[in-house]
Amino acid sequence: MALASIFGTNLFHYEPDGVVEFYEAYPAVRDSFAQASRWTGLDVExxxxxxxxxxxESERIQAVSVGLAAAQLGIQDVLVEKGLRPDVVGGLSLGGLVGSCVAGSVAREDLMRLLVASDHNPERPDANRAEGLAACYLGLDFEPDHYYGDGREGVFLSADFGCDAEGKVRIAMLSGYRDxxxxxxxxxxxxxxxxxxxxDLAVHSPLREHSRSLLRAEVAPLTFADPRLPLCSCxxxxxxxxxEEVREMFADNVVKAISLVHVNEEMRLHDxxxxxxxxxxxxxxxxxxxxPTVFVDSPAAVPQAVAAVFEHGVRLRRA
Known part of the structure; x- marks a missing residue:
């Protein structure tokens, strides 16, 4: 019986209220933001x-990425302080990179420095054709070829989030050319x-191939270790x-579609x-x-997470 930590995808915009509450309530979160600031040169505020x-826009996305990663890592530290050490980890996009830190495969400092070094909007060969994203709400029996892939020029599946909580629709993100x-x-x-x-960025699509080439060069000097915990790919x-598998994931993350379904199913195999x-x-x-899932996005959720561990009889590891 395993406890899993899941880290969400990058958010180009999000309300920081819950993170601010964590920052004010827990030294571990303040430490995480102070470290991120020291490593990247970006101010905490x-x-x-x-x-x-x-x-x-590229500079803004860098800052959002650093801030969200600092929040996720700091909140994870709070959970560990409460004895909630994960047995298996995974995440979507940026969350997968953060999960790699939690699994012991890459140093936090290296991740933070990478996030501010990455150019999120480098010059591309087809710069005259605008890119974009679209949220997609599909029936459970939808035909993929009608929406993306070989059956639809210029549109790609960017993220498969699986079903909504009630199991009524499939939620996805598409990316590609705006037209x-x-x-x-x-x-x-x-x-x-x-x-x-x-x-205006077709994230997680083949249109970011030029970004992958740049990212491979940025990742090359970083030190990676074999994960100490099962690390579920998205x-x-x-x-x-x-x-090496983690290193490849860092580079492929910009061009391949992400899937919560993959993460969930692999975590289920880890009990x-x-x-x-x-x-x-x-x-x-x-x-x-x-x-069962607890969304730890404010300090009020921490006791809920502790209670859920006992409710579901999850055996916690000591270290």
Whole structure:
């Protein structure tokens, strides 16, 4: 019977209230933000409150990524202080990188420095064709080829979040060329595909191949170790067990679709009895999981997590 920690995907915008409450309540969270500031040169206040002024979108995304990673790591430290040490970890996108730190595969300092070194909007060969994202709410029996992939030019599956909590719809994120996403949205019933305003990067798609090449060079000098805990990949249903597998995941993360379904199913193979979704996660909180789940996005959820461990009879490891 295993306790799992799940870390959510990067959030281009999120309300920091719960993180601020954690910061004020727990030294471990304050320490995490202080470390992130020291390693990246970014001030704590904009990292915490998400209120910084930036020269371009890439710089803003870097800061949001550092702030969210600091929050997730700090809240995980709080849980460990309460004796809630995970037996298995995993996450989506940025959450997968944070999970790699928790699993002992990469140092926190290396992750933070990587996040501010990465260019989220480098020049690309087809820069004249705008990119975009779209939220997608699909029936359980939807036809994938109608929405993305070979059957739909310029549109790709970017994230598969699985079903909503009630099991009524499949929630996904599509990415690709904005004109292709807008054509798709116009063809389907209103509300099924919603092109996101202000999002101009086709994240987790083949259109980021140029970013992967840059990221490989940034990752190359970093030291990776074999994970000490099972690390469930979101890029395919598998457990990453070697340093090189984790290194490849860091590079592939920008071009491959992410899937909570992969993470959940792999965690189930590790006999997960309870999962803690760590940090702010507005998308993650409305999804269906194959095991009991506590969303630790404010200090009020910490005693709920402790109570859930006893309720479900999860045996905690000592170290």
């Amino acid at each position: 904009p990292l915490l409150y998400q209120n910084g002024a930036y020269e371009d 292709a996403l807008e054509r798709l949205a116009a063809e389907v019933p209103e509300g099924l595909v919603n092109v996101t305003e202000g999002a 890029l395919e249903q598998r457990t990453l067990r070697t340093a 997960t009895e309870l999962a803690l979704v760590v940090g702010p996660s507005p998308v993650m909180n409305v999804l269906r999981y194959p095991f």
